Amino acid sequence: xxxxxxxxxxxxxxxxxxxxxxxxxxxxxxxxxxxxxxxxxxxxxxxxxxxxxxxxxxxxxxxxxxxxxxxxxxxxxxxxxxxxxxxxxxxxxxxxxxxxxxxxxxxxxxxxxxxxxxxxxxxxxxxxxxxxxxxxxxxxxxxxxxxxxxxxxxxxxxxxxxxxxxxxxxxxxxxxxxxxxxxxxxxxxxxxxxxxxxxxxxxxxxxxxxxxxxxxxxxxxxxxxxxxxxxxxxxxxxxxxxxxxxxxxxxxxxxxxxxxxxxxxxxxxxxxxxxxxxxxxxxxxxxxxxxxxxxxxxxxxxxxxxxxxxxxxxxxxxxxxxxxxxxxxxxxxxxxxxxxxxxxxxxxxxxxxxxxx
Numbered sequence: 001x002x003x004x005x006x007x008x009x010x011x012x013x014x015x016x017x018x019x020x021x022x023x024x025x026x027x028x029x030x031x032x033x034x035x036x037x038x039x040x041x042x043x044x045x046x047x048x049x050x051x052x053x054x055x056x057x058x059x060x061x062x063x064x065x066x067x068x069x070x071x072x073x074x075x076x077x078x079x080x081x082x083x084x085x086x087x088x089x090x091x092x093x094x095x096x097x098x099x100x101x102x103x104x105x106x107x108x109x110x111x112x113x114x115x116x117x118x119x120x121x122x123x124x125x126x127x128x129x130x131x132x133x134x135x136x137x138x139x140x141x142x143x144x145x146x147x148x149x150x151x152x153x154x155x156x157x158x159x160x161x162x163x164x165x166x167x168x169x170x171x172x173x174x175x176x177x178x179x180x181x182x183x184x185x186x187x188x189x190x191x192x193x194x195x196x197x198x199x200x201x202x203x204x205x206x207x208x209x210x211x212x213x214x215x216x217x218x219x220x221x222x223x224x225x226x227x228x229x230x231x232x233x234x235x236x237x238x239x240x241x242x243x244x245x246x247x248x249x250x251x252x253x254x255x256x257x258x259x260x261x262x263x264x265x266x267x268x269x270x271x272x273x274x275x276x277x278x279x280x281x282x283x284x285x286x287x288x289x290x291x292x293x294x295x296x297x298x299x300x301x302x303x304x305x306x307x308x309x310x311x312x313x314x315x316x317x318x319x320x321x322x323x324x325x326x327x328x329x330x331x332x333x334x335x336x337x338x339x340x341x342x343x344x345x346x347x348x349x350x351x352x353x354x355x356x357x
Contacts, residue, residue: 020301023291027308031081031315038080038315039073043327046073076212078221079276080318081311083209084283086224086273088310089231090266091284092291092303096238097262098168101289101347105270106281108171108263109152109178114274116182116189117148118204123189123197142219142275149271152178157263168259207280207333209318220272227269228307234262235300242297280333282340283310289347313339 040048046068054061061069090105097103105111121144136143156178160171190201237258240248245255273280288306295305317335324330 016296016298017301020295020298020305023295023301023305024308027305027312031308031312034312034315035077035081038319039069039077041319042068042073042322044068071214072212075214075217076209076318077315078217079212080209080315082217082221082224083273083277083280084311084314085228085307086269086310087280087283088287088306088313089228089303090270090273091310092288092299092306093231093234093238093262093266094284095288095292096234096241096299096302097259098172099242101292102285102344104284105266106179106284107175108266108270109156109175109182110149110267110270111274111279112179112182112186113152114145114149114271115205115279116152116185118145118275118278119186119189119201120144120148122200122204123193139215139219142216145275146223146271148182149274150267152182153263153267153271157260171263204278205333206331207278207336208321208329208331209277209314210329212276216276220276223272224269227265227272230261230265231269232303234258234265235298235303238262238299239297278331278333280314280336282336282344283313285347286340286343287313290343 036048044064046065048069051061051065051069053059054065087105091103094103094105094107095101098107118141121141125140125144156171156174159174160167190198193201237248237253240251240253241255241258243251248255270284287310288302291302291305291309295301314332314336317332317339321330321332321335324335
């Protein structure tokens with residue numbers, strides 16, 4: 001049983017753990033450098049170093065510096081870290097759960113369900129009673145998207161679970177069906193939207209961090225951080241699941257409990273991320289797979305490393321979206337698609353020829 005240390009079927013498990021923990025430090029440093037670069041770049045020339053000097057010396061910032069730094073760039077940066085980490089960690093958990101490197105949070109229908117919630121709030125929000133709009137304020141779209149993601153995840157869970165056992169294959173097929181149904185509902189709502197709403201829906205559907213505010217950050221970040229913390233405890237169980245459900249059960253893993261926690265964690269993290277940023281693709285597929293090929297399949301380190309690299313990837317993509325067509329900006333979903341689609345095709349072609357696990 002010694003070869004199952006950490007439930008990894010590999011004699012070099014200790015070396016993999018060491019590499020994974022070393023990667024924690026490297027990726028954390030890379031994330032810090034990326035953040036410093038991101039917060040210094042924008043169509044308006046507001047230097048980070050000048051802002052820091054004024055803060056250290058106790059000087060007041062100008063109105064422009066305060067708005068650009070505190071109200072635009074900093075919440076956008078924090079949201080980028082949270083969203084990128086949530087999508088990548090969710091992808092790592094889903095790939096471990098399905099034992100398939102092409103698995104993605106979108107497979108469980110959370111992204112599509114969250115999209116329906118957000119579109120409903122944008123198109124039909126004006127018909128709600130005034131006191132509800134006043135009470136929800138800026139949180140209406142966020143709450144609606146999160147609720148839509150949770151509802152779709154719960155429907156999926158009910159369909160895939162029979163007599164206390166959750167079928168991964170049924171979950172996969174049901175997720176595709178729920179996604180298709182959510183797309184149809186979204187299409188009906190988009191058909192009913194006016195010109196202004198269509199513009200908002202188009203930009204939201206392609207994904208963006210442009211609408212980042214401290215209110216949205218405070219609304220989504222606690223749920224995302226809690227979900228990532230829970231996901232980081234699933235590593236040993238996901239390692240055992242890679243051996244097969246029967247073997248995992250024999251070595252003491254409660255596979256049903258693992259599935260339940262994994263699905264709920266992915267639903268919470270992805271729902272919150274999609275609620276505040278829109279639909280951003282490929283990060284949940286590409287980031288965990290590249291790390292798995294580089295550092296090995298040990299989920300004890302893979303999940304956190306995916307969070308770091310996911311944040312780096314999204315922040316870097318956001319920088320490109322802001323400068324490539326400055327002073328306007330491209331939706332970030334376009335950038336991640338351009339960067340991620342070739343890598344996805346490469347993964348698909350490799351999987352066609354041989355197993356990549």
